[in-house]
Amino acid sequence: MSGDHSHSENQVDGGSRFNDSHKHKDKYKEKEHKHKDHKKDKEREKSKHGNSDYKDSSDKKHRDKEKEKMKHKDGSTDKYKDKHKEKRKEEKVNYHANNSWQNAQMKSLDGKVKKEKENGFASPPHVKSEPEDDFYHSPRHEKSLKRERDDDNDSEFKPKKIKTENDKKAKKRKPEEDVKSKKTKNKKGEVTDGKKKAKKEPEEKWKWWEEERYTDGSKWKFLEHKGPVFAPPYEPIPSNVKFFYDGKHMKLSPGAEEVATFFAKMLDHEYTTKDIFRKNFFKDWKKEMTAEERAKITDLKKCDFTEMSEYFKAQSEARKAMTKDEKLKIKAENERLLQEYGFCIMDNHRERIANFRIEPPGLFRGRGDHPKMGMLKRRIRPQDIIINCSKDSKHPEPPPGTKWKEVRHDNKVTWLVSWTENIQGSIKYIMLNPSSRIKGEKDWQKYETARRLKKCVDRIRTQYREDWKSKEMRIRQRAVALYFIDKLALRAGNEKEEGETADTVGCCSLRVEHIKLYPENEGLEYVVEFDFLGKDSIRYYNKVPVEKRVFKNLQLFMENKEPDDDLFDRLNTSVLNKHLQELMDGLTAKVFRTYNASITLQQQLKVLTSADENIPAKILSYNRANRAVAILCNHQRAPPKTFEKSMQNLQAKIDAKRDQLSDAKRELKSSKADAKVRRDEKSKKAVETKKKAVQRIEEQLMKLEVQATDREENKQIALGTSKLNYLDPRISVAWCKKWGIPVEKIYNKTQREKFAWAIDMADDDFEF
């Protein structure tokens, strides 16, 4: 259907997008978005020329006029129909068909299966067997343990797999686990503690993906944790480190001094040169000053933080120069903290927490042109903290002499700790690590939704192409926006509060100023040029040829609008998502990104991998496929500071290797000649040795060259984001299995932990 949906052609070589584009935050600013009252814009537009929308227009005459206009703009609808007779692939797609996720859920209705599964889930011996008074004690109330086995007698129904697992566990622990627990024991020394920790080693490879999921919307039945780790208290700087105002030494009050150090620490950063940053900082700093200080310090320019700055630099140098022993000590302490606070018990399993440390105070660093950059991020105290855990768990204790804001027991959410942040007033959370069941299930589900989209994407594409001709403006806009989201993998583009954040957009929030239309450009017809700042103020620049109908529609949408008017004035993400929901259960705009990313990877891997290449070459192919996705999703990075140099180094290595190779070849030649003359065993052997040497060097050279290519192509493209968030890991795992490549070459340790489910379940024939 969708004639132009091979991202590989128009995206993969879209490298040009990057050439001139990286981080134009400042250059971009020059355009000076007036873009003042954005929310009002939409209103204005509606009344200005929005009457084509039947729903909200009471003025019929006007409506008809608008219809007329559209016909003219567009060429008559009928005529177009005749000309193109777009074949409509009827919906042979089977929406409900074998979706493993759904099947699994359906199975759960079956009592027997469920029982078995829950048994399999049965509490791991070591957690269970802990003494009652242990910190990580097991849950006590049966009623809260639905997911757990009901009864010991059931143990015979344990699925085999899991039983073996437990057996293994009992016999052998992972060595690293043991090391860890010993360390902790040594550190603390107390017998009880040691005992505790020894029992506490994490379960090995719990295969949550072989178990039932909750179907009632609850996220857990039991949750116990130790609460957050607070930022260390402020340590005043030594009195010999001075702050000067207007050239004169000034001793600051502790409160003012702390905030001053935040600024001093950033002195080398370009943030501190920006007006908004300085203005915001100064305003918030003043609030922390005493009355006298406030009276005296009236101009940030007269503040001299250099001694402070030097002091912190020296400190970090000193940290680097610490002896091994000292470093080890710190490491051990961190490990202890991690063991104590970095895990929780959720439904009988010890799971890693992602961010158990509370964000320390400091100056807000927004990205791009953020109106709030430089504001003071205040220190979070226990009374700001909401704790979430189960009723029957041992609740975390607030630090002595303090209280939590609240302790609640909401098992419909996944977070353990939350607080409200003072810059935007939004809520921050402490949640689990990506390797946890709760995150993994969700991730898996995300890819299953994307795979369901695969089954009906043709129908959806046919439909939106049809909708380009709709009589209703809002439907046309919706259809064009959806086309962009699908074809270009744009983000949905929620509207944002004006003045609260940097001015960035996504698809639905594109403004007229963000696109340019070229009826003809560089030999192509109907070219649209996109140029806007997206998430994190990363510039999206792309020139794409589109269907004539899309082009005409865009012209229509832009008619009589100012540059800072919304392109899709009758559309927003919730309208769009409502529509998508009707097309497929669970479909939202972001699913297209996941789908297109994953399908592109799969397709590119097929195209790029050649059977006869060696492993490094295959990995280059993988990286290239990955890169195609990163380009599609516009995942950019700042070129590493040392890029040029490291490239040169690599080139030097390659040259050296080349020399080495020609030397080796020469030697081989002479030894051959030698062997011809002498005709003895010894010289023959020498020839063999030389041959092998040449081969080895050739291989090394090849490896280096591949590395160089890979690095060069990767200069300003970030592969990590797509790998972590958009690419169904089963595609990669299947590819590894198919070509006999160790997964370690593709995924590092963290990634393997996150994708354990995929590594365990995907076979070499997995199809996304």
Next chain:
DNA sequence: CTATGCACTTAGGAAGAGTACT
């Protein structure tokens, strides 16, 4: 319908740890 609150995913950069090279 719009606005707001909330929960959760996605994102790039900084800092730290590890490794290779001299």
Next chain:
DNA sequence: AGTACTCTTCCTAAGTGCATAG
């Protein structure tokens, strides 16, 4: 051992999308 560079982990901002209130 010290230094240079790279890879990993941490950090937290900035999105998406749903629910609910007005």
